[in-house]
Amino acid sequence: MCAQVDAEIEEVPGDATTGEDDAVPVGVKLGSTRTVVALPTEDGSAIKTIRTLTCLASYEDPLTGEEKYLYGEEAATEYPDRVQFMLRSGLPEDADRAELTEQFFGAVIESHDIPEDSAVVYAIPTIDNPAGLENLQNVIENSPIGDELIESYPESLCGAIPAFGDGLEAIEEIFIAVNMGSTNLEASAYRRGEQLSPTTTGAITGNEVDRIIANYVEEETQGRVNIDITTAREYKEEHADFDNFEPFTDVIQQPGGGSHEFTIERSVMDAVDEYLDDVVEEFANSFLSQLASDNMKVYQLALDRPIVLTGGMACIPGIVEEFESRVEQALGRDVEAVTADRPDLAATIGAQRIAARLA
Ligand SMILES: Nc1ncnc2c1ncn2[C@@H]1O[C@H](COP(=O)(O)OP(=O)(O)OP(=O)(O)O)[C@@H](O)[C@H]1O
Ligand SMILES: [Mg+2]
Structure with missing residues (x-):
C-alpha cells in the first residue's frame, strides 16, 4: 500500500462516452512542476483532471525505521527542506530520478484509480536531450496503465488543441505554438500535426x-x-x-x-514583465527567423493565423494580449494570440482527446 497522493480534482466540459468494453482514454503530462492526468468521469459526461506537484520527500518511520515517501503538495509543504522535484530540468536526468518518477507516477495512478485497461497519450516536452527523453520513455513504458495503447505527442501541440475548439481541429491547421513552462520556453510551427522548426531554450522560464x-x-x-x-x-x-x-x-x-x-x-510584476520581453525577443528573433529560413511559406501562412500560447505561464491574466501587442511592435505587423481556457491543463486535455480518437 503506498501513500495517497493528494491532488486538485476538477471537471472540465467534454464528451467522453465510450463503449462498455472500450479502453479508457487517458491524457498524461508529467511536467517538471506539476503532473496532470485527464480521463472521463464515471458517467462519461465530462473530463476529470487530476493535478499534483511532481515531487516527493522521504522520511524514516520512527517505529520501524523503514524509509517512507510523501508525494505532491504534502511533500512540498511538510518537507520544504528535503522535497525533490524529480523532473527539475524537464526530464529525468539519470536512472535514479527515472526510478523516483516511476514511483511517484505509480502512486498517482494507484491513489486515483487510473485504469490499467486504458489508451494513454502522453504530452512530451520538446527538448534536445536524448538521454532524458529515453528515461521518460522508460517511465512511461514501465507504468501499469496503457494496456491498450501508449502514444506520445509534443506538449505544445497537445496544449494548442483545446484552444482551437472542442475536437481535434488543431491537427488540421497550420499555426505557431509557444509553450511557456517552468523549465523551458519552446516555440514550434505545426502543419497538420507535423512539428516544424522547434526552438527550445532553458534560459527563459x-x-x-x-x-x-x-x-x-x-x-x-x-x-x-x-x-x-x-x-x-x-x-x-x-x-x-x-x-x-x-x-x-x-x-x-x-x-x-x-x-x-x-x-x-x-x-x-517587474519579474514577469522582463520575462515577457525575453519571450517576445526569443520568439521574434530566434524562432521566427529560423522558421522563415526553413520554410517561408509556412511562416507567412502561420503569421496570418492565431499564435497559441500554452503552458502554465500563459495563465497569468492579460499575458496573451500583452504578448500580442509586444510581438506586433517587434514585427511591425498585426498578429493574433490566443490560448485555451486553462493553459495549465490544456496539454493534458489535448492528449486525452487524442487518446479518445485513437482508442
Ligand atoms: N495560475 C498561474 N499563474 C502564473 N503562473 C502559473 C500559473 N499556473 C502555473 N504557472 C507557472 O507555470 C509554470 C509551469 O508551467 P507548465 O506546467 O506548463 O510547466 P512544465 O510542463 O512543468 O515545465 P516544462 O515543460 O518547462 O518542463 C510554473 O512556472 C508555474 O509557476
Ligand atoms: Mg512542459
Whole structure:
C-alpha cells in the first residue's frame, strides 16, 4: 500500500462516452512542476483532471525505521527542506530520478484509480536531450496503465488543441505554438500535426521568474525579507496580473519572535514583465527567423493565423494580449494570440482527446 497522493480534482466540459468494453482514454503530462492526468468521469459526461506537484520527500518511520515517501503538495509543504522535484530540468536526468518518477507516477495512478485497461497519450516536452527523453520513455513504458495503447505527442501541440475548439481541429491547421513552462520556453510551427522548426531554450522560464521574484523581494524590502522559491512561485501564481495587479501584503515570523509585515508593489510584476520581453525577443528573433529560413511559406501562412500560447505561464491574466501587442511592435505587423481556457491543463486535455480518437 503506498501513500495517497493528494491532488486538485476538477471537471472540465467534454464528451467522453465510450463503449462498455472500450479502453479508457487517458491524457498524461508529467511536467517538471506539476503532473496532470485527464480521463472521463464515471458517467462519461465530462473530463476529470487530476493535478499534483511532481515531487516527493522521504522520511524514516520512527517505529520501524523503514524509509517512507510523501508525494505532491504534502511533500512540498511538510518537507520544504528535503522535497525533490524529480523532473527539475524537464526530464529525468539519470536512472535514479527515472526510478523516483516511476514511483511517484505509480502512486498517482494507484491513489486515483487510473485504469490499467486504458489508451494513454502522453504530452512530451520538446527538448534536445536524448538521454532524458529515453528515461521518460522508460517511465512511461514501465507504468501499469496503457494496456491498450501508449502514444506520445509534443506538449505544445497537445496544449494548442483545446484552444482551437472542442475536437481535434488543431491537427488540421497550420499555426505557431509557444509553450511557456517552468523549465523551458519552446516555440514550434505545426502543419497538420507535423512539428516544424522547434526552438527550445532553458534560459527563459517560469522557474527563473521565481528566482528573480525572490531576489527582487529582498531588494524591495531592503534586505528584511528572504523568501524561498516555492513562496516566490506562489506569489507569481496568485498575484501576477498584466491587467489588474494589486500590491499585496504578507507576514514573516522573525527568528527572535514577533512578526514583520511587508507589502510587495513591484517585485512580482517587474519579474514577469522582463520575462515577457525575453519571450517576445526569443520568439521574434530566434524562432521566427529560423522558421522563415526553413520554410517561408509556412511562416507567412502561420503569421496570418492565431499564435497559441500554452503552458502554465500563459495563465497569468492579460499575458496573451500583452504578448500580442509586444510581438506586433517587434514585427511591425498585426498578429493574433490566443490560448485555451486553462493553459495549465490544456496539454493534458489535448492528449486525452487524442487518446479518445485513437482508442
Ligand atoms: N495560475 C498561474 N499563474 C502564473 N503562473 C502559473 C500559473 N499556473 C502555473 N504557472 C507557472 O507555470 C509554470 C509551469 O508551467 P507548465 O506546467 O506548463 O510547466 P512544465 O510542463 O512543468 O515545465 P516544462 O515543460 O518547462 O518542463 C510554473 O512556472 C508555474 O509557476
Ligand atoms: Mg512542459
